[in-house]
Amino acid sequence: MTADRNPVIGLLGGGQLGRMLCEAANPLGIDIAILDEENSPAKQAHNTNRHVVGSFKDPARIRELAAQSDFLSVEIEHVETEVLEDIEKNGVEVKQADGTTKTHKPPVHPSWKTIRLIQDKYLQKEHFRTSDKNIPIAEQVAIESGPAALDSLKNAAAKFGLPFMLKARKGSYDGRGNFKVDSEKDFEAAVTALGGLSLYAEKWAPFVKELAVMVIRTEDDNGTLKNCVAYPAVETIHEDSICTKVFMPPRDVSETVCAAARKLATEVISTLWGRGVFAVEMFVLEDGSLMVNEVAPRPHNSGHYTIEAVPQMSQYKAQIHAVLDLPVPQKLTPRVTSSIMLNILGGATPSAHLPLAELARKTFDDDMDIHLHLYNKASKPGRKIGHITLTSTTLPIHDLETKAQPLTDLVNQIRHDRITASAETLRPTTTTTQPTPSTALTPAPPSQTTSPAPLVLITMGSDSDLPVLSAGLAILREFGVPYAVDITSAHRTARYMMEVASGAAERGVRVVVAAAGGAAHLPGMFASETPLPVIGVPVKATHLDGVDSLLSIVQMPRGVPTATVGINNSTNAALLAIRILGSSMPEYQEKMKRYQANMEEQVIEKGNKLREIGDVEYLAAKGK
Amino acid sequence: MTADRNPVIGLLGGGQLGRMLCEAANPLGIDIAILDEENSPAKQAHNTNRHVVGSFKDPARIRELAAQSDFLSVEIEHVETEVLEDIEKNGVEVKQADGTTKTHKPPVHPSWKTIRLIQDKYLQKEHFRTSDKNIPIAEQVAIESGPAALDSLKNAAAKFGLPFMLKARKGSYDGRGNFKVDSEKDFEAAVTALGGLSLYAEKWAPFVKELAVMVIRTEDDNGTLKNCVAYPAVETIHEDSICTKVFMPPRDVSETVCAAARKLATEVISTLWGRGVFAVEMFVLEDGSLMVNEVAPRPHNSGHYTIEAVPQMSQYKAQIHAVLDLPVPQKLTPRVTSSIMLNILGGATPSAHLPLAELARKTFDDDMDIHLHLYNKASKPGRKIGHITLTSTTLPIHDLETKAQPLTDLVNQIRHDRITASAETLRPTTTTTQPTPSTALTPAPPSQTTSPAPLVLITMGSDSDLPVLSAGLAILREFGVPYAVDITSAHRTARYMMEVASGAAERGVRVVVAAAGGAAHLPGMFASETPLPVIGVPVKATHLDGVDSLLSIVQMPRGVPTATVGINNSTNAALLAIRILGSSMPEYQEKMKRYQANMEEQVIEKGNKLREIGDVEYLAAKGK
Structure with a gap:
């Protein structure tokens, strides 16, 4: 801190995190030099002649930034x-x-070592697992690349059982690069879906809640740890694999678990290097124990609430204090009793979010404050373009949730409209690929049951039908189709089934896939209560090899059709559903064309090979 | 609010108020186009290609700003x-x-009518007095300009009694342009001091406290009042005529008085025109009644605390909402129990304030949050370059004040050092000219008794000496010398006198003026307890025409000098004090040179006139 000029942090990346960092830096008299495109969101909120125009991946521009910065840090x-x-x-x-020239060495915080470790999710978790802190993570195993991949997957299945998660080690973001493997049949699709990425497999963790804890980490210039201070634990809700809502304190989570989460978070971060704020994302398992999912080495969506809830030391101010090695508090106490953060995501049209901003602007309440944050980014469907933080100094979290309902409803409505928007403007969101408790087997948490419906609804008469459906679900994920799953037994939950069927179209669902076995009444009954196309999947039950199911589904009376596919052939049910979507949504049609071309190529290749090496060697190569 | 571009407010002026307006505008997605110098504080906090470089007094630049703004507003x-x-x-x-060209008419908020009215403090108060709201203001009368001024002043004295306040109608700011008239002898000095300004006289109002209330005013586009909503009442402390500290709630003021202040503030603002936030400054008189002092048609120093204390609707957010005619709340409730705002003023050196910023950065407390706001202005002595807001969600105001003591002490220390700084770097602050209760006759409020001493201490044996000293005090004000006044009777408060004398040098006082009558022991006794030069002013008492006083002061024994001036000649005492200051402080020496040249000119002119018109006509012209 000198009087002649302000300290300069050079920041790689100028999105909303950089923007809020600038908003915190302005009153503190700190200069932030942004390396990103001209007029990026962060550059709009801070005027300095030190900004650098270019990509934060361009080494030459990074060096240019470094030359005029006292410290370097990252937004991503x-x-x-x-x-x-x-x-x-x-x-x-x-x-x-x-x-003359002089060599200038600006310190990098957090350390490049931490960033490099965290980029590889497999190594990141191996690091936590092998640390002396006993950090609980899901069992994991690296997957071989190339031809050895399939064997490697088989080993993983043998080790972890099914289902398990297949994840890309690098480059994943907002849940992308994840694939749930339900059966051996998924192996090839999974490897195809995740392309040539380096992969690892992770044991399935049936969690009941996701928590996150921000941590401030400081160390001296020799790398000796000084502080590791945790913010309150928060509950995060992910929809379409994007964090959309944050609750502080977490709903229906004991203080003991919250305290354990904070302690665990500081232990996790203490094993890393450099100064700054870090997000620790974790799962609460059914027995109340915690499992670390992953770490972000920067301010994080789950910490936006701190701007208003921990006003003296928001995560952004903390990032500045930590990077510059200014003092940080030993205790981070919220000054509100509860807080909810709602992300504003771009809607079906560029102005779709405006009613939400307007509602936030005009809502005044004795017990709730509403804080609007717009990032001044062009609105694109599903893009994070702002957030709203609700705070109360009097209400507990559930009461604040009730007060917040009109805003939450509107957030959900915008998502609904986005998903069901006309083919011309719609860009489907990423598919639901993270392990979530909403797969019918566990009751979904409230915010997920109130979510609007995706494009395809997959329903079944019994959870015993789920394994049959998993191949089809994998196809839907591969094509990036937003879907929902449910159990609606025609015989045991008749009324609920009727309710779901009659409301499906209104929820925005466009195609239904219904699976049932034995006296398989579900698809037909469902079709009688909805105008939507219903695809029936006959599930092979204990007797009659599935013929009972097939006939129960396909033999519908005139007037109420079901689109029946082969027994247990959920793959075809999914492909049929996508073709139906593709008839009005060009993007899916294009994807289907590529899928078909790909199949053709594979068969032609096989034919080439068969002609080349002959049938005997061919069979021998297949191990048969 | 459209999706294609953000609404634009064109702002005349880009200082700290504009800067904080930009800080509020960024998360709201509002564009602020600033008309001011390149890189002014406001422009640093908001990047837009709509900023205009130039003076906010330049009509051509104002038109350029208007051409690209949806609304126009002012920072000053x-x-x-x-x-x-x-x-x-x-x-x-x-x-x-x-x-082609199109005529564009951006609305101006607050209305130019309001701004024009408020520029003339006399008309402003006449407007309030004659409104149907029965707004209490000090009795006032306009003073004629030119040769009629003296008669006009005599009438004011006859009407209001002495002392009364003489004020410039226009252009006054931070207490400049005010003059306390203590006796008829001040008339000429007062008129000289206030130059050719248009003046008015105001009845002396002996107040015990100063309050301020911010008000949000909105109206529809036809000018029909929609909302007039008051923030909490706050207590303001002025030092050197600058608001330096703000307390919310006011200390030792009843809730009844605070409620009355809020009600009065909304009544005052309801009589004006346009949309925006307004500050209403008022006095609490000895009987607890309120009197409106003046109004500022913009965000105000007394409202900085709202950023953290009324977080959903700070005065800056309110200014944006009001100007754009967005919704405003019907009730403004602080979310903290108490708040203190401390201005950071530039110190003796450009880095003098840094320890204060550092203390603010490193102070963490379970019951108090500290919020630092730096304006990124070059530090100049006495310049507002930042502020610190302290908030508590648990403590009452007096406890917060106790917690804040280390910060307050440092604020006071920086002021002390500034005032006593070496001649090379010192720029004296403006003189104490607002009516304050600290003029010895009334006990000063706590924050003022703890203030460090100014350069000249004027002390007297009895308040009956004050009228004699008023001419000297006027000179000190004219020269811009910071001074303090006190009563230290050598006979009735001997111990207190000794205490003040022995501590004077340490307080930073450089010259003492001591006045006494009769057996006038004060100047000599004072001189015996301080190493400072003491100027003695013999006051003519009831008997002996002041000879007793003169001899008591001048006839000091060897070793303890007093610098004695003529009987009742406080003017010379003040000029002597300034010469002493000027011997080490070039600025005062320069002023003294100009003062002397001016006197010379006047006498030469008089000589010219006398030679020209002869003694008879000369005397006739003087009415003798």
Whole structure:
């Protein structure tokens, strides 16, 4: 801190996290130099002649930024750590006023070592597992690439059982790069879906809640840990694999578990390197125990609430204090009794979110304050373009949730409209791929049951039908189709089934897939209560090899059709559903064309090979 | 509110008020176009290609700003209202994309009518007095300009008694342009001091406390009042005529008085025109009644605390909501139990305030939050370069005050150091000219007794000496010398006198003026307890025409000098004090040179006139 000029943090990336960092930096007299596109959200909120125009992945621009910064930091972890390492170790040449050059070595916080570790989710968790802190993580195993992948997957299945999660080690973000493997039949699709990525398999963790804890970490210039201080634990809700809602304190989670989450978070972060704020995402399992999911080495969506709820030391102010090695508090106490953060995501049209901003602007309440944050980003469907934080100094979280209902309803409505928007403007959101408790077997948490319906509803007469459906679900994920699953037994929950069927179209569902076995009445009964196309999947039951199911579904009276596919053939049910969507939504049609071309190529290749090596060698190569 | 671009408020002025307006506008998605110098504080906190470089007094630049703004507003009331009136009535020509021009009429809020009225403090108060709201203001009378001024002043004295306040009608700011008239002898000095300004006289109001209330005013586009909502009442402390501290709630003021202040503030603002936030400054008189002092038609120093204490609707957010005619709450409830705002003023050196910022950065407390706001302005002595807001959700105001003591002490220390700084770096602050209760006759409120001492201490044996000293005090004000006054009777408060004398040098006082009559022991006794030069003013008492006083002061024994001036000649005492200051402080020496040259000119002029018109006519012209 000198009087002649403000300290400068050079930041790689200028999105909303950088923008809120600038908003915190302005009153503190700290200069933030942003490396990103001209007029990026962060640059709009802070005017300095030190901004650099270019990509935060361009080593030359990073060096340009470093030359005029006292510290370097990141807004996103997907950066080239090699450049950061080189800058910290060897510095950059800076021209002096007298024409000579000087080597300048701005410290990088958090450390490039931490960023590099975190970029590889497998190594990240291996690091936690092998640390002396006994950090609970899901069992995991690296998957071989290339031809050995399938064997490697088989080993994982043998080790973990089914289902298990297949995840990309690098480059994943907002839940992308995850694939739930339900049966051996998924292996090929999974490897195809995740392309040539380096993968690892993770044991399925049936969790009941997701928590997150922000932590401030500081160390001295020799790397000796000084502080590791946790913010309150919060509950995070993910929809379409994006964090959409945050609750502080978590709903229906004991103080003991919250305290354990904070302690665990500080232990996790203490094993890393460098200064800054970090998010620790974790699962609460059915027995109340915690499991660390992953870490973000930067301010995080789950910490936006701190701007108003921990006003003296928001996560953004903390990031500035930590990076500059200014003092940080030893205790982070919220000054409100409860807080809810709602993300504003771009809707079906560029102005679809405006009614939400308007409602936030005009809602005044004796017991609730509403804080609007717009990022001034162009609105695109599903893009994070703002957030709303609700706080109360009097209400407990459930009462605040009730007060917040009109806003939450509107958030849900915008999502609903986005998903059901006309083909011309719709961009489907990413598919639901993270392990979530909403797969019919566990009651979904409230915010997920109140969510509007996706494009395809997959329902079944019994959870015993789920394994048959998993192949079809994998196809839907592969095509990026938003879907929902449910259990609606025609015989045991007749009224609920009728209710779901008659409301499906209104929820925005466009196609229903119904699976049932034996006297399989569900698809037909469902079809009688909805105008939507219903695809029936006959499930092979104990007797008669599934013929009972097939006939019960296909033999509908005139007037109430069901689109029946082969016994247990949920793959075809899913592909049929996508073709139906594709008839009005060009994107799905294009995807279907590529899928078909791909199948053709594979068969042609096989034919080439068969002609080339002959049937005997061919069968031998297949191990038959 | 449209999706294609953000609403634009064009703002005249880009200081700290504009900066905090920008800080509030960024998360709201509102664009603020600033008309002020390149890189002014407001422009640093908001990046837009709509900023205009130039003076906010330049009509051409104001028109340029108007051409690209949806609304016009002001950060300061000292602007040319004629241009604003013309723009609102006749618009500005804006070039369209197709080459044609269109007339664009951005509304001006608050109305130019309000700004124009408020610029003339006399008319402003006449407006309040003659409104149907029965608004209590001090009795006032306009003072004629030119040769009629003296008669006009005599009438004011006859009407109001002495002392009374003489004030400039226009252009006054932070207490400048005020003059306390203690006796008829001050008339000429007062008129000289206030130059050719248009003046008015105001009855002396002996107040015990100063309060301020911010009000949000909205009206529809036809000018029909919609809302007039008051923030909590706060206590303001002025030092060197600058608001330096704000207390919410006011200390030792009943809730009844606070409620009355809020009600009065809304009544005052309801009589004005346009939308925006307004500050109403008022006095609490000895009987607990209120008197309106003046109004500021914009965000105000006394409302900075709302950023954290009324977080959903700070005065800056309210200014944006009001100007854009967005909804405003019907009730403004603080979410904290108490709040204190401390201004950070530039100190003796450009880095003098840094320890204060550092203390604010490192103080963490379970019951108190500290919020630092730096304006990124170059530090100059006495300049407002930042503020600190303290809030508590648990403590009452007096306990928060206790907690805040280390910060307050440092604020006071910086002021002390500034005032006593070496001649090379010192720029004296403006003189104490507002009516304050600290003029010895009334006990000063706590924050004022703890203030560090100014450069000259004027003390007297009895308040009956004050009228004699008033001419000298006027000189000190004219020269811009910071001074303090006290009563230290050598006979009746001997111990207190010794205490003040022995502590004077340490307080930073450089010269003492001591006045006494009869057996006038004060100056000599004072001199024996301080190493400072003591100027003695013999006051003519009941007997002996002041000879007793003169001899008592001048006839000191060897070793303890007093600098004695003529009987009742406080003017010379003040000029002597300034010469002493000027010997080490070039600025005062320069002023003294100009003062002397001015005297010379006047005498030469008189000589010229006497030679020209002869003694008979000369005397006749003087009415003798």
